[in-house]
Amino acid sequence: MHIAVIGGGVVGVTTARELIRRGHEVTVLERHELAGNETSKGNAAQRSYGVVYPWADPSMVFKALPWLLKQDGPLKMQLPPSLAAVRFMFATLRYAWSPGLYGLNRRAMLRLAMHSRERFLALESEHDLSFDGGHQGLLHLASTPQAMESYRETHRLLTEMGFESRLLTPEQVREVEPGMTGNGPLYGALSYDTDGTGDCHLFSRELAGVCEELGVIFRYGVEVDSLEADHRRVQAVRLRNSEGQMESLAVDAVVVCAGCWSPELVRPFGMNLPIYPIKGYSITVPMKDAARGPASTIHDDNFKVVATRLGDRLRATGFVELADFNRDIPEARINTIRKSVQSRYPGCADLDAAETWTGFRPMTPDGPAIIGQGPRENLYLNTGHGTFGWTLSAGCASVIAQVIEGEAPAVPLDPFRPGRFGE
Ligand SMILES: Cc1cc2nc3c(=O)[nH]c(=O)nc-3n(C[C@H](O)[C@H](O)[C@H](O)COP(=O)(O)OP(=O)(O)OC[C@H]3O[C@@H](n4cnc5c(N)ncnc54)[C@H](O)[C@@H]3O)c2cc1C
Known part of the structure; x- marks a missing residue:
């Protein structure tokens, strides 16, 4: 054919x-x-098999408003919102409140992710590709005791679904990520051991x-x-x-x-197809002191920013923004991403010299x-x-x-x- x-x-x-x-x-x-x-092109570079979940999450509904109101918050919306953005939000709410749907979809996505990991490893062994990739796992940092508590639940689900993961103390986090010398709050982390990284572009x-x-x-x-x-x-x-x-x-x-x-x-x-472009931003910069940068990839739940090592470069990514296909890159967004990296990996790179990028996640409301x-x-x-x-x-x-x-x-x-x- x-x-x-x-x-x-x-x-x-x-x-x-x-x-x-x-x-x-x-x-x-x-x-x-x-x-x-x-x-x-400029995404967060995580192959996050254990992390996949639907955004139409009943608990997300209560987190969204404070995130929207906080100056450095991860959720942003163009005002006034477009009709397409309003439709997307209402559709997401409807799915979030459909009893049982979140759990079913999360498990379905995890099964697909497990298959994706197998297929990715097979593909990688078949072709000689260089894409600054790694298989060193992914950390979700807990900047509050409540975050650590919620990771315990995720850890149970991952174990049930056959994904390897570990709950780490702050000391163990620093062993895995020795470059993390910043003073950002840290109560531990969930380590997704089966996950990896790589420059998707x-x-x-x-x-x-x-x-x-x-x-x-x-x-x-x-x-x-x-x-x-x-x-x-x-x-x-x-x-x-x-x-x-x-x-x-x-x-x-x-x-x-x-x-x-x-x-x-x-x-x-x-x-x-109710796909809506959810905007995000990234910075990419050569590391000037790689020992002070991420060893693999971390999600900093304090700013909801991801920092990933790509060979001798650092990629940091953040924000969920409803602004249709607007490609502007406001300095305030980039500053928040810089602030997050600085709070975890001070001195690893000249963040002011970073290349900036914006892109659109093709999101479905469920x-x-x-x-x-x-x-x-x-x-x-x-x-x-x-x-x-x-x-x-x-x-x-x-x-x-x-x-x-x-x-x-x-x-x-x-x-x-x-x-x-x-x-
Ligand atoms: C900030 C941010 C961080 C992210 N981080 C991660 C991450 O860490 N891990 C992860 O798994 N995912 C991540 N994602 C999501 C991931 O990047 C996307 O899901 C993925 O890139 C989608 O790939 P795609 O091929 O479907 O879409 P695209 O990469 O957008 O490709 C679609 C292609 O179709 C072409 N096209 C469209 N219409 C036409 C047409 N009419 N004629 C010709 N060509 C056309 C476009 O030019 C485009 O090249 C992130 C996304 C963002 C924005």
């Missing part, structure tokens, strides 16, 4: 790899000139190179306009090519991996990604991965390939079904 993959982010590239290995002809259509150049580009060697055609600088279909099947992808000409590319199947821009591609078929057959029999979706797309990419690529080939997927996909929002 000739399969077009729309979107060359980490999800599209991993999907293309699975499909070419199964003997299909694959064309990736990407409007940027590089793979992984949109949301997959580098990974996407390296894997795209491998895919090209395997025979995938990457068409960069092309904008997909629409899908040409009858009531049953998609016949072609209508695109504006790099010369600015409109063109139809004949296909046997299509996989939409277009992140935040996926909804517009399926809307003409009457499918509503939490799980959107994976499965779409509104035509040869139209598939692998999108809406929210804050865990790098983590889940390898597993999602594997299960969507199984769906396309009519095999039973390695993990149950019901919570991820594309049609669930209209039900």
Whole structure:
């Protein structure tokens, strides 16, 4: 089959790899000139298999307002909010208050994450990729005794689901992270031992190179306009090519991996994908004293900022902002990220010299990604991965390939079904 993959982010590239290995002809259509150049570019670099959870969490509802009101708080909203932002918030609240749904979705996401870890390790052993990656685990720091208490519950769930994790005392945290010499509050941490790190942008580009060697055609600088279909099947992808000409590319199947821009591609078929772009920010800077920087990756619950080591660089990331597709980078956001790093890893880098970035998490209001057959029999979706797309990419690529080939997927996909929002 000739399969077009729309979107060359980490999800599209991993999907293309699975499909070419199964003997299909694959064309990736990407409007940027590089793979992984949109949301997959400057993310927090965590492969956080044990952490995955839906944001539609009943307890989150009570945390959100104080976060919104606090000056350095992690949640921000453009005022007045757009209609799309208001709709997204109400939909999230509705899912958060659906009895039992959070627990079911969290377990479903953890199962997919477990599969993703296996698939990622297999992929990594098969190809020689350099992406500043590591397998040293991930720490969630507790800056209050209450945070430590909530980690005990998570630790129990992870153990039940087969993930290795440990509760650490502040002394043990400093043994694992000797560079953490700052005086930020610390009551301990939850160590997610099966998790890892890696530069998602580098990974996407390296894997795209491998895919090209395997025979995938990457068409960069092309904008997909629409899908040409009858009531049953998609016949072609209508695109504006790099010369600015409109063109139809004949296909046997299509996989939409277009992140935040996926909804517009399926809307003409009457499918509503309520993906909202949740904005975040990052800084990346070479470390001037690596011994004083993170050994792996930490989530600082005081500022809700993640600091990750990427080779000899530091990446720090934060904020959940509802501002539609606004790409501004206010200095105040970057200052909060700097403040968090400074409170944990003082002197590790010249934070004023950092490269800044903003990107949009393709969030669904209930939490799980959107994976499965779409509104035509040869139209598939692998999108809406929210804050865990790098983590889940390898597993999602594997299960969507199984769906396309009519095999039973390695993990149950019901919570991820594309049609669930209209039900
Ligand atoms: C601040 C921040 C921190 C994050 N941290 C983490 C983390 O630590 N771990 C983790 O797992 N995830 C993290 N994420 C989430 C993760 O980055 C995303 O889930 C992931 O990058 C989504 O990948 P994608 O391929 O679906 O989307 P994208 O990377 O956005 O790729 C979609 C591609 O489709 C292309 N496209 C769209 N429409 C068209 C069209 N019509 N024609 C042609 N091309 C098109 C776009 O140009 C784009 O390249 C974070 C996100 C943010 C914003």
